[in-house]
Amino acid sequence: MSWRHIMITNNARLSVKRSQLVVQQEDTITIPMQDIASILIEAQAVTITANVLSACAEHKVSLFTCDSRKLPNGIWTGFHQHSRQLTVLEMQMALTKPFKKRVWKQIIQQKILNQAKCLDVMEKDGGKELSLLIKEVESGDATNREAVAAKLYFKHLFDSSFTRRSTDPTNRLLNYGYAIMRGLVARALANYGFTTCLGLYHDNQLNAFNLADDFMEVLRPIVDCHVAGQDVEKWDAEVRAGLVNLANTDILISGERHPITAAIDEMVKSFVASCRQQDYSYQKLPELLPAKVHQYE
Amino acid sequence: MRIMLFFDLPVKTKKQRRDYTRFRNYLLDEGFDMMQFSVYCRLCNGHESMERQLEKVKRNLPPKGSIRALPITEKQYERMRFLLGDKTKNEEKVTINQLTLF
Numbered sequence: 343m344s345w346r347h348i349m350i351t352n353n354a355r356l357s358v359k360r361s362q363l364v365v366q367q368e369d370t371i372t373i374p375m376q377d378i379a380s381i382l383i384e385a386q387a388v389t390i391t392a393n394v395l396s397a398c399a400e401h402k403v404s405l406f407t408c409d410s411r412k413l414p415n416g417i418w419t420g421f422h423q424h425s426r427q428l429t430v431l432e433m434q435m436a437l438t439k440p441f442k443k444r445v446w447k448q449i450i451q452q453k454i455l456n457q458a459k460c461l462d463v464m465e466k467d468g469g470k471e472l473s474l475l476i477k478e479v480e481s482g483d484a485t486n487r488e489a490v491a492a493k494l495y496f497k498h499l500f501d502s503s504f505t506r507r508s509t510d511p512t513n514r515l516l517n518y519g520y521a522i523m524r525g526l527v528a529r530a531l532a533n534y535g536f537t538t539c540l541g542l543y544h545d546n547q548l549n550a551f552n553l554a555d556d557f558m559e560v561l562r563p564i565v566d567c568h569v570a571g572q573d574v575e576k577w578d579a580e581v582r583a584g585l586v587n588l589a590n591t592d593i594l595i596s597g598e599r600h601p602i603t604a605a606i607d608e609m610v611k612s613f614v615a616s617c618r619q620q621d622y623s624y625q626k627l628p629e630l631l632p633a634k635v636h637q638y639e
Numbered sequence: 640m641r642i643m644l645f646f647d648l649p650v651k652t653k654k655q656r657r658d659y660t661r662f663r664n665y666l667l668d669e670g671f672d673m674m675q676f677s678v679y680c681r682l683c684n685g686h687e688s689m690e691r692q693l694e695k696v697k698r699n700l701p702p703k704g705s706i707r708a709l710p711i712t713e714k715q716y717e718r719m720r721f722l723l724g725d726k727t728k729n730e731e732k733v734t735i736n737q738l739t740l741f
Contacts, residue, residue, distance in 0.1 A: 345684045350741045361668045365741050369728040373739070374670025377682075583740055590737040601737070 344379040351579045353387040358397045375401040382406040404529035414521035424535030443482030444622040446543040450483045451476050452627040456563035457495045459630040468498035511574045519565030519585045528554035530610040560627050594629040640689045644679040648704035658701035665699050
């Protein structure tokens with residue numbers, strides 16, 4: 343199982359030798375490809391061989407590229423690496439509307455619960471109000487409790503003038519964190535053979551990652567929680583590394599602690615089960631814990 | 640968690656040499672790092688993945704020779720004394736930390 347996340351912040355040359363990623367800077371370091379979950383390329387003058395891209399697809403690594411403001415703007419995921427691509431696609435196409443709506447309901451309920459937990463962890467008000475909203479979520483979130491919750495939540499978490507649409511530095515941090523989560527979810531979905539443009543709720547024709555956007559909703563509060571405890575004016579490699587490192591923080595899924603990378607895998611695996619059985623009760627979703635980086639002995 | 644692997648393999652005949660090279664290349668492909676001649680080491684994230692890795696190695700052993708594997712935890716590994724010489728660059732940079740910055 344892959345567990346390593348790599349961030350390239352200085353110029354380097356990346357190549358592959360003996361199934362290992364070779365990073366050439368002052369020193370030459372090798373890392374086994376099979377351990378890597380994601381590579382984020384932030385520096386502008388990084389040379390990368392086609393072999394690396396191919397090995398990334400083969401070993402199911404998601405590779406991010408960044409724009410000149412260092413915000414992730416591209417994800418590389420494997421193309422049709424799953425052995426039963428058509429079976430999964432057919433399964434996805436055959437999902438019924440009620441099923442999708444029920445799963446979406448669960449996602450929104452979990453998202454609001456995580457938002458409430460986030461407020462509690464940050465010792466802000468509003469957790470109770472949000473918890474009350476959870477019961478009101480209808481199938482397919484027909485009454486759009488998600489938006490109501492989000493408005494309440496952001497008001498309490500940051501300040502009342504905060505909006506997601508403005509260009510203040512908080513949003514820059516949030517966007518960065520969300521992009522990482524989205525990439526990790528897209529990676530897991532691609533690993534299980536899903537076609538990510540077919541979403542449950544999201545159905546933007548211009549979006550290749552609708553399904554990833556559905557499942558990353560539950561993970562947003564983790565990023566929010568991290569950003570709320572930070573000096574948002576700062577924007578250096580350390581801050582960005584902190585955001586990437588969120589992938590290693592612990593989260594609860596079906597009662598067990600897992601690093602987020604592994605929890606996303608669990609979530610997608612349970613989605614496969616629930617699709618196969620046409621039973622939404624198989625779906626597992628992660629629950630926010632106070633931030634702590636997962637430790638391997 | 641790390642696996643340390645020690646081996647002595649016969650290299651007298653052509654076939655033995657071929658078996659030896661095949662095994663060594665296999666180890667390198669699997670992400671084992673050469674600590675010293677005939678001493679290889681691989682990082683694993685936890686006990687379970689260590690067991691899985693060992694099973695894989697077992698399926699790829701050469702026909703003859705002597706090979707030992709010693710699983711140790713990070714704490715034990717850190718207590719290794721360097722009597723002469725230093726850590727390799729790879730060893731310094733690639734640790735159990737899940738996020739590696741370059």
